[in-house]
Amino acid sequence: MSDMNTKRQALVTGGNKGIGLAIAKALAEADFFVWIGARDKHRGEQAVATLQKAGLDVGLLELDVALEESVYHAAAELSTHISSLDVLVNNAGIAVDMTKAPSEVRMADMKAVYEVNLFGPVRVTQAFLPLLKAANQARIVMMSSGVGSLTLITDPTSIYSTVNLLDYTSSKVALNAVTVSFAKELEPFGIKVNAVEPGHVRTDLNGNTGVLTPEEGAAIAVKMAMLGPDGPTGGFFGSHGRQPW
Numbered sequence: 001m002s003d004m005n006t007k008r009q010a011l012v013t014g015g016n017k018g019i020g021l022a023i024a025k026a027l028a029e030a031d032f033f034v035w036i037g038a039r040d041k042h043r044g045e046q047a048v049a050t051l052q053k054a055g056l057d058v059g060l061l062e063l064d065v066a067l068e069e070s071v072y073h074a075a076a077e078l079s080t081h082i083s084s085l086d087v088l089v090n091n092a093g094i095a096v097d098m099t100k101a102p103s104e105v106r107m108a109d110m111k112a113v114y115e116v117n118l119f120g121p122v123r124v125t126q127a128f129l130p131l132l133k134a135a136n137q138a139r140i141v142m143m144s145s146g147v148g149s150l151t152l153i154t155d156p157t158s159i160y161s162t163v164n165l166l167d168y169t170s171s172k173v174a175l176n177a178v179t180v181s182f183a184k185e186l187e188p189f190g191i192k193v194n195a196v197e198p199g200h201v202r203t204d205l206n207g208n209t210g211v212l213t214p215e216e217g218a219a220i221a222v223k224m225a226m227l228g229p230d231g232p233t234g235g236f237f238g239s240h241g242r243q244p245w
């Protein structure tokens with residue numbers, strides 16, 4: 001943690017594995033001090049140790065995005081270490097049961113998915129906003145999905161139209177709307193808020209069936225986290241550029 005107070009600061013939720021860990025690594029390599037948000041202390045410590053062994057400046061922030069108290073405790077904790085936050089990547093996400101037809105999805109599962117994928121980014125963004133506003137030109141990235149695009153899930157030529165996940169898909173569609181709302185409110189503060197879709201990435205989320213590496217999936221999030229002053233806000237982006245809503 002050599003330069004904790006002089007470097008630009010980034011927080012990645014769900015940063016202990018998968019795409020989040022790859023985003024954290026890439027931002028640390030780009031000279032950010034990166035806070036790995038992890039709901040499990042042990043898993044978080046392991047990720048931090050791995051990146052520190054590679055010579056990167058990272059720290060652990062215990063943070064369960066589904067729990068109000070945990071999120072506000074984490075924001076208060078981070079405020080004791082730093083006075084401003086340059087980048088927030090709302091990456092944490094879950095899919096509870098990918099086998100159920102929409103008519104069979106249990107409400108309890110749907111609520112659990114929304115707590116992490118939709119309400120999580122809202123409460124984390126709200127809780128860390130004072131630190132983000134204190135930074136010069138902060139960036140917020142929302143980790144959406146290709147299935148977050150109503151255009152693509154209704155386009156028979158798109159691979160995403162073959163996926164019919166009631167809870168996961170609708171959580172990401174709503175997250176895209178949340179992105180637009182925050183982008184409008186925060187533009188006067190110089191804060192850019194964009195949603196990204198990583199592609200089909202090999203992680204635990206999909207039983208490691210994806211085709212891209214976590215590093216490849218992380219690339220668009222890292223790019224939107226480091227946007228210059230002329231960059232867009234309130235948009236939805238994938239590796240090939242703008243995604244349709």
Ligand code: NAP
Nearest residue numbers: 014018019039064065066091092093145200201203204205
């Ligand atoms: P992953 O390997 O399963 O990683 C998910 C991360 O989120 C883990 O660090 C997990 O922590 C964390 N997490 C889950 N619930 C949390 C909570 N309540 N509080 C804090 N952290 C929590 O999955 P991934 O594929 O990297 O997913 C990352 C993001 O990309 C998700 O938002 C996902 O929807 C999105 N995405 C992925 C794909 C893909 O192809 N993989 C495609 C489109 C979008 P634990 O280790 O403690 O479980």
